[in-house]
Amino acid sequence: MAFHVSLVGRGDLSGEIYRQIRQAILDGRLRPGERLSPTRELAAALTVARSTVTIAYESLVAEGFATSQAGAGTFVSHQLEAKRPASKTRRSTVRAVRVRGVWETILPPTAFARAADFDFRTGLPDASLFPHGAWRRVVSRAVRSREMAAGVYENPAGNRELRAAIARHIGISRSVSGSPDDVIVTNGTQQALDIIARVLLEPGDVVAMEDPGYQPPKHLFKALGTRVIGVPVDSEGLVVEALPAEARAVYVTPSHQYPLGVAMSLSRRRALLAWAERNNAVVVEDDYDSEFRFGGRPLEPLQTLDSAGRVVYVGTFSKTLLPTLRLGFMVVPPSLREAAQKAKFVTDWHTATMAQSALARFIDEGAFARHIRRVSRTYSERHQVLTAAIKSNFGDYLDLIPSSTGLHIAAYARRASVGHIDAIASRAFDLGVAFQRLSACRVDGKPQAGILLGYGAIETARIAEGLRRLRSCFDECVSRRPNAA
Structure with missing residues (x-):
């Protein structure tokens, strides 16, 4: 790939070529082992004498930023991989461009940043069924x-x-x-x-x-x-x-x-x-x-x-x-x-x-319709297994909200506060169980204590063990933590 060098209004052309390539190497834009443009090509692109580029390349080789192989070309040195310093931020003295305040209130998406062994997060279909x-x-x-x-x-x-x-x-x-x-x-x-x-x-x-x-x-x-x-x-x-x-x-x-x-x-x-x-x-x-x-x-x-x-x-x-x-x-x-x-x-x-x-x-x-019919049978089974387990094993903690559509169910917390649910979510993730909190769906009203459980991404056979671990988190966090607002 041709490397861009700006020489507009610059003196010391060889030195400028050397400095810009050296900075690109330090920044990681040019990676170890990457071949630099041949001197003849770069000279033609910059409309300078070939000797001007050659002097710059020789300086890079002399200082260990590049290596030269006869008949092959000039390459970024592999020796820089372990010792490359962190690149400096660009012109720290320049006043930062201000963004609108609303962007300070929006967090980047993190709900699916990490995988979970027992994934009850909503909005996920089963990729293995695709x-x-x-x-x-x-x-x-x-x-x-x-x-x-x-x-x-x-x-x-x-x-x-x-x-x-x-x-x-x-x-x-x-x-x-x-x-x-x-x-x-x-x-x-x-x-x-x-x-x-x-x-x-x-x-x-x-x-x-x-x-x-x-x-x-x-x-x-x-x-x-x-x-x-x-x-x-x-x-x-x-x-x-x-x-x-x-x-x-x-x-x-x-x-x-x-x-x-x-x-x-x-x-x-x-x-x-x-x-x-x-x-x-x-x-x-x-x-x-x-x-x-x-x-x-x-x-x-x-x-x-x-x-x-x-x-x-x-x-x-x-x-x-x-x-x-x-x-x-x-x-x-x-x-x-x-x-x-x-x-x-x-x-x-x-x-x-x-x-x-x-x-x-x-x-x-007709492939789409066939796919919907096939996965619907799987999701229906998971829906039945999950709702039955919540009713039988979490009756003292959760009130299941009736639902017969989609890929998730929701439940209000009976004894647990929003603070409890936050603690449960954190502890559950440590045990490989991921779910979403109802309080995170607040628009402008009072946050509600509850959980959302998706069944699109978790295999039917893994639902029982995932809920067993989740139940242990409820027992641990609700009984030991005081109610939080």
């Missing part, structure tokens, strides 16, 4: 597709075949009404929410969301300058009567409320839509894992019930396939279609063409 063979075949065909051969930018809304496949799939599996023109392919749910916010919200606008609720949207909306107000959730879902009248948008997870797991009742769904129409607001329906239903009748999505064009429906393939694919979608009402496509364009132009083409084939060939 149909790698079928996926490789559609990716191989996508590589040879006309879209890849053309080598041009994609429509910001997404691959036409994929949008049509998504529209058919959600029309059949979730009764969502929408044409391919209403579908926009996104890099996961979070980008869909970003697009919605760019299209609809001004700084200072109010966004209402469930409390407790999913944290990334809260951080996103705040980062864009809006005011986020939490609205309580009960056994029927979002409490519509508690919505602030000034809310411009409402973010909800009605099919499987995150984190509590309750489903929004039909009467609440209708009340929310009526509220949105009265208050000229938009409802963002995040249907993140409703493909997995293990009992009860499915309720119609808000988008299906909507007759006024107030609902933006958001879906993801992170739970059904893999989070690493970063593929999601949104179904927008016609009034938002053009603006949403423009917002997608200015954000990143379009989602990766090859992934879109592969997924379109995967859905159209």
Whole structure:
């Protein structure tokens, strides 16, 4: 790789070349064993005499930063690996650029930073169940597709075949009404929410969301300058009567409320839509894992019930396939279609063409539907095993919240406080057990003591041992620690 050297306005050209290459070696930009550009090539690139570069290289060799091999070239010395000093921060005397204060309130994601032997964290599917063979075949065909051969930018809304496949799939599996023109392919749910916010919200606008609720949207909306107000959730879902009248948008997870797991009742769904129409607001329906239903009748999505064009429906393939694919979608009402496509364009132009083409084939060939049927049987078994064990073995500590959808369950703590749960989570991780705390899902209300247990990533046979270890942590921490606020 050609190394960039700036000689604009510089004297002592040989010395400048030497100093910049030496600093790149010390910084680690040039690694031990890496070959430096031939003197003739670098001289031509810098429009200097070859002897100017040769003098610089000789100085690097003389000081041990490089080695010269006759007929092979000049290389960064391997002797520097053990003794390279830490690189200095760039110009410490320069005043640091200030960022907006909101970024001081947002922590980088750490929930999945470390692996766990007994992984009850939410939002994770079982990667071992992913149909790698079928996926490789559609990716191989996508590589040879006309879209890849053309080598041009994609429509910001997404691959036409994929949008049509998504529209058919959600029309059949979730009764969502929408044409391919209403579908926009996104890099996961979070980008869909970003697009919605760019299209609809001004700084200072109010966004209402469930409390407790999913944290990334809260951080996103705040980062864009809006005011986020939490609205309580009960056994029927979002409490519509508690919505602030000034809310411009409402973010909800009605099919499987995150984190509590309750489903929004039909009467609440209708009340929310009526509220949105009265208050000229938009409802963002995040249907993140409703493909997995293990009992009860499915309720119609808000988008299906909507007759006024107030609902933006958001879906993801992170739970059904893999989070690493970063593929999601949104179904927008016609009034938002053009603006949403423009917002997608200015954000990143379009989602990766090859992934879109592969997924379109995967859905159209029936592989996606077969995969959902197969993994649903596994997840249903884990759901049964986990809920039965919580009821029988944790009755003195936890009140399980009924749920028959998705990849996680939630439970309120009976005797344990938020402080207890924090201690339990820390102790459990030491024993190889990972779960998430209900208190971490607080929006702006009082944090609640409870736990979330996902069953997507843990093998069925390992659930019992994981819960046995978790039970020991409850016994240890609740009995020995005083109640914390």
